[in-house]
Amino acid sequence: MRTYRQLFAVREFRVLFVVQCLNIGAYAVASLALGTITFEATGSTVLTALAMFGAPLLRLVGQSLFGSGADLVRPRTAIVLVVSATLVADLLQAIPDLPWGWRFVLLALPPLVTSALGGSMMALVSDILPPDGFILGRATMNIAVGGMQIVGFGVAGLLLVRFTTTQLFLGSAVALAVAVVLLRLGLADHPPRAARTSVVGRTREVNRRLLGSRVVRPVYLTLWVPNGLIVGCEALFVPFAGGRAGYLFAVSAAGMLLGDIVVGRFVPTALRDRLIGPLRFLLAVPYLAFFLVPLLPYAAVLAFVASAGYSASLPLQERLVTHTDGEMRGQVFGLQSTGLMVGQALGALLGGVVAGALGVGPVAAAQAMGVMAVASVVVSIALIPGLRRSRLILRGASVA
Secondary structure, eight states: OOSHHHHHTSHHHHHHHHHHHHHHHHHHHHHHHHHHHHHHHHOOHHHHHHHHHOHHHHHHHHHHHHTTHHHHSOHHHHHHHHHHHHHHHHHHHTSTTOOHHHHHHHHHHHHHHHHHHTTHHHHHHHHHSOGGGHHHHHHHHHHHHHHHHHHHHHHHHHHHHHSOHHHHHHHHHHHHHHHHHHHHHHSOOOOOSSOOOOHHHHHHHHHHHHHHOTTHHHHHHHHHHHHHHHHHHHTTHHHHHGGGHHHHHHHHHHHHHHHHHIIIIISOHHHHHHTHHHHHHHHHGGGGGGGGOOOHHHHHHHHHHHHGGGGGHHHHHHHHHHTSOGGGHHHHHHHHHHHHHHHHHHHHHHHHHHHHHHOSSHHHHHHHHHHHHHHHHHHHHHTHHHHHHHHHSOTTOOOO
């Protein structure tokens, strides 16, 4: 499977793609609404950032206890529950004058459900597509995420000019209701991947096997740590560029999307795997130039080129599929997603700490980006021996 025509000929993939677009767009709209309410109520930038981007930390808790739910529950049911949890939370967030403390309680509901069941979507993608179509399908889902984040936040900003936050929450809930209907009507009722057992016990056992594997653990670390450190660079765009930071965010998103399209659509499988190393370094090396405090046009070019390196995650996820058993596939992807989001959140926090230690202003922010890039390069070099182990094992091997 090498073309988008072949990919979208698979009916269930079309449904999942549209649901992903609706879900990410709705999340962006509701997130901006919640951030606006929190800032108006508290005046705290920390609480506002936590309201908009703190969910990954809650997912870490849920993944460590309930991550096997993605394999023990029927995929369609699991995905419907994930979307429905966000739908219910948005409807409750739409209550006027709800105390912001209760809004934080509601904020915890979707990530906890997602941490238990969210891996079902990508596991189902790997089930419904042939092996040679998984990376194209994964790349296309990445495009949906990146594109809808841009569109969602842009549309939400425009909507806030004319509509209330309550209306934004209701609009998000409507989009999610459409997604639930599509899931119920458009997906077959696939069986669960594993037999019923203790969710907590199985979650701990599978996590232990995955993170204890000398083959799989370096793949996870490569997906989480270098990327998270570069997100720490992106978190400093505002201190670096001020009101023009939007340009840097836009070109970074464009570079990421281009990388996913090229690697997912046009690069052959064998070459794709060999490009993991170069792409990982491409992600970090351009940011070393920020030690020189480049002007905005040059900074935009550097950010665009670097973001194409995020596409290394595609062949890395292909290795996860190759070296893990199908019955744990949901938890495999759930753990990957949770670790990625936590790594990004911690990377953003670390970037802010480094910039604060270096001083105040654009120069300090630029130098902090350089420091974060050095850290990303060092981690990538340190992970090279571990990644060799996943290349040497024959296709179809299980966790070792």
